[in-house]
Amino acid sequence: MKNLYSKYINNQLTVAELEELRKDNPQKFSSEMEEALNEEWNADEDYSQIPDDVVAGIKSRLDKAIDKKRRVIVPLYYKVLGWAAVILLPLFILSTLYIYKEHTQAVSEEMVVATATGEKATITLPDGTLVTLNSNSRLSYTPKVYNKDNRQISFSGEAYFNVAKDKERPFMIDARGLKVQVLGTKFNLLVRKEDKNAELFLESGKVLFTSLLKRESVVLSPNQKLTMNQMTGEMSVMKETDNMASAWRRNEMIFRNAPFESVVKAIENVYGVRIRMEYKSDSMDVFTGTLVTNDLNSVLEVIETTNNLKATKTNNIISIGKAK
């Protein structure tokens, strides 16, 4: 005899049997019914007569449900994106403006250290590089960019550089008509518009000196002095043993067979004075010796005694004439 569950499936229940079936609690109902369901499933009844359009109809709803489920995720995602855009867009615009402003500021905002005539200055750059500026010199750099990828400065005048070692970030000097690139060295650089030559004296380490006019580069070794003609860009390297290039740092000017006019010019530069020659000097007059750069009176004294001259100082003008 078939049990009530398979009778239910096969529509063979009587009212009395249905009453019986209803007495089973849900747990019993489930387990008994499951058995009947399993039996029915495995009976493999032939259902091929079911019209195609029925399963096709279910399929189209099923496809919609699957795709809708996908869409449900996507709009939520887009919603979040949308809100993110609403919030982030003004933020981006503001930060772009801010960064742009900062950037242009960074580009324009440069540190300038300049010395006037007779002045000297020692500055420490952010990376620890020490620069001693001689008079009438100007060094500039951009603190925001300096020491990021490289250490770039612009320079004119004369200075002694003690560059801190940093192989990752080359120290680069842009000057009139030349470029100097170093990693960590000590050297003296002189590049003045009014001079005929630019000079670099290397004390230690290595530097790469580039003449922009000639588009040529020279690697210097310690105790070499490079001279570049500022008009032509021509370079020449000489061995230099004495300390002429660093004399200014010891408050000295060293002259060796220097024409008297160049000595006068040097004094004018260093002390910021005008010198008027009140006698016709012999163009063959030369001067050899060391003059200090921090005591005008003693300089004048040296000039007076070595050349038998008389210097008279009124304000900033010095008249030099033959001693009586």
Next chain:
Amino acid sequence: MINAKIKSEAELISELKLGSRDAFNKIYAMYSKRLYGYCLKISKNREDAEEIVQDVFLRLWNMKEDIRQEETVRSLLFIISKNYLLKSCYNQVHSQIFEDYVDYEEKLRNDDRADSKIEYEDFLKMIRQAMQTLPETQKKVIELTRLKQYSVQEVAEQLSLSEQTVRNQLSLGLKALRTLIGDIPLLLLLLVKYLP
């Protein structure tokens, strides 16, 4: 032949596991009629069967990554459909309208005037049509209590009637219905009358 089928089904499962909609469609084509026929037989009405088939395949799609390779589509479909069907059966067995159906079916079987079988679904259709002839309140009360399984109390609230009125209307309506469908020639007449 059998081997080939098993092999291709294993392939379909591994493709489905990887998210192939194509494999899913093939599985649907292979099994949908069988599952639908099965669900129809058990739930005894087309709407439920369609819903269950849709739910079962949707579930299959959503759990595709978790399918074990050694499983067969056949066993998977049974496992998934089982829970939907159990729920449907339990509600069916405990519904008033199903009792009415069994009652009616039993009478029909013992009546030699008619074809001794009526599908539950046709029975439902018949009831609905017969109900059209009832007064509005009785129709509503029967609709809500018998077909939608509301309690008398809920129906009373919904229709703003007293519970006693609902009970009275229900018994009047059912009496009328029983008279209507108890008489088979009249029933046939009704069917003819109300069929589109």
